[in-house]
Amino acid sequence: MGGWRFGDPNGRRKWFSHAAPFGGLPGFQLAYETWGTLNAEASNAVLVLHALTGDSHVAGGVEPGHPTPGWWASLVGPGKPLDGFFVVAPNVLGGCQGSTGPWQYPAFPDIAIRDQVAAEVHLADFLGIERWAAVVGGSMGGMRAVEWAVGQPARVDSLLLLATTAAASAEQIGLASAQVHAIKASPAEGLGIARRIAHISYRSEQELQARFGRDRQDDGRFEVESYLDHHAAKLTRRFDAASYVTLTEAMNSHDVGRGRGGVKAALRRVQARALVAGVDSDRLYPLAQQRELAAGIPGADDLRVIASPYGHDAFLIESEQVGALVRELVPAHSGSR
Ligand SMILES: CC(=O)SCCNC(=O)CCNC(=O)[C@H](O)C(C)(C)COP(=O)(O)OP(=O)(O)OC[C@H]1O[C@@H](n2cnc3c(N)ncnc32)[C@H](O)[C@@H]1OP(=O)(O)O
Numbered sequence: 001m002g003g004w005r006f007g008d009p010n011g012r013r014k015w016f017s018h019a020a021p022f023g024g025l026p027g028f029q030l031a032y033e034t035w036g037t038l039n040a041e042a043s044n045a046v047l048v049l050h051a052l053t054g055d056s057h058v059a060g061g062v063e064p065g066h067p068t069p070g071w072w073a074s075l076v077g078p079g080k081p082l083d084g085f086f087v088v089a090p091n092v093l094g095g096c097q098g099s100t101g102p103w104q105y106p107a108f109p110d111i112a113i114r115d116q117v118a119a120e121v122h123l124a125d126f127l128g129i130e131r132w133a134a135v136v137g138g139s140m141g142g143m144r145a146v147e148w149a150v151g152q153p154a155r156v157d158s159l160l161l162l163a164t165t166a167a168a169s170a171e172q173i174g175l176a177s178a179q180v181h182a183i184k185a186s187p188a189e190g191l192g193i194a195r196r197i198a199h200i201s202y203r204s205e206q207e208l209q210a211r212f213g214r215d216r217q218d219d220g221r222f223e224v225e226s227y228l229d230h231h232a233a234k235l236t237r238r239f240d241a242a243s244y245v246t247l248t249e250a251m252n253s254h255d256v257g258r259g260r261g262g263v264k265a266a267l268r269r270v271q272a273r274a275l276v277a278g279v280d281s282d283r284l285y286p287l288a289q290q291r292e293l294a295a296g297i298p299g300a301d302d303l304r305v306i307a308s309p310y311g312h313d314a315f316l317i318e319s320e321q322v323g324a325l326v327r328e329l330v331p332a333h334s335g336s337r
């Protein structure tokens with residue numbers, strides 16, 4: 001099956017199809033990419049879960065003919081922290097980079113993070129992976145990672161949660177709902193406006209001040225305004241507005257404790273060894289949220305703090321610090337070599 005109009009830029013997507021009804025859908029497909037080889041015991045599989053506007057393309061630039069750089073290329077490839085593992089990265093259900101989403105069904109049902117994970121459970125079954133050596137995710141990917149560990153505790157051996165939360169906070173929901181309103185008010189302009197609002201929250205006040213200050217460009221725009229215009233235009237070229245709404249609303253509904261006696265009781269279900277890390281300058285997913293995760297997961301080490309001026313986006317940018325966490329979580333695997 002093919003992807004959507006953004007295509008398959010690297011020509012390496014695979015598709016898993018689930019033909020039975022699923023949560024208001026007649027069925028679904030998930031696009032995914034893999035790296036490495038699953039060993040005979042199926043004990044070296046790592047699930048990498050992308051954030052809001054990410055996709056299945058974790059690694060790039062390591063194979064000829066693949067033009068798009070991967071968003072976590074520092075983790076996958078020879079000599080990198082996940083070398084020797086079988087890495088699986090699906091595009092999220094509801095997304096627009098090959099998986100079933102509102103681009104395909106205009107009357108797409110509301111979905112929650114739990115539905116997205118339920119779809120990924122079907123993918124794991126299809127791939128013959130009973131247990132993940134590790135599940136790794138940041139931001140929205142971290143929401144799915146913690147949902148995996150709570151909902152499928154026997155299937156997750158280790159867990160890396162980055163810049164994420166057990167439940168969306170009032171401020172996160174508030175910022176996100178303003179973005180959804182912008183898109184609904186103006187489908188043509190709204191995605192760019194949403195990205196501008198979101199991108200401010202992804203960076204730190206100090207970084208924006210140091211980079212742009214009050215400077216203006218020759219065209220009269222503030223430098224920071226031009227920077228946000230650039231990110232708005234870039235996202236509008238590569239993302240679908242309806243998917244953005246679907247995924248944002250899924251994040252807003254995220255509460256790992258819902259129907260499970262609250263967050264603390266839910267986190268106690270986790271059997272995985274866990275590392276939880278946040279970014280010291282993250283104003284969108286503040287450290288208190290990761291502290292709650294680290295304190296509540298029985299097998300979690302002390303909270304790790306990524307030192308960075310870049311705010312929330314540091315989990316995508318600070319590759320050395322993130323790589324060190326991954327190496328600590330899953331020491332080199334020799335099973336597939
Ligand atoms: C390639 C893909 O498709 S990846 C798809 C999946 N992507 C993801 O999962 C992550 C989504 N991406 C992101 O979240 C962000 O882009 C990040 C975190 C990767 C960006 O991080 P950084 O490297 O810090 O980039 P930064 O925010 O500084 O932006 C740099 C861009 O702003 C532009 N820029 C900087 N200042 C200005 C300005 N004053 N006016 C206009 N543009 C500006 C730069 O030219 C650069 O442009 P480019 O990205 O087109 O090359």
Ligand SMILES: N[C@@H](CCO)C(=O)O
Binds near residue numbers: 051052053138202313
């Ligand atoms: N920059 C990230 C932020 C969300 O965590 C993205 O676009 O997915």
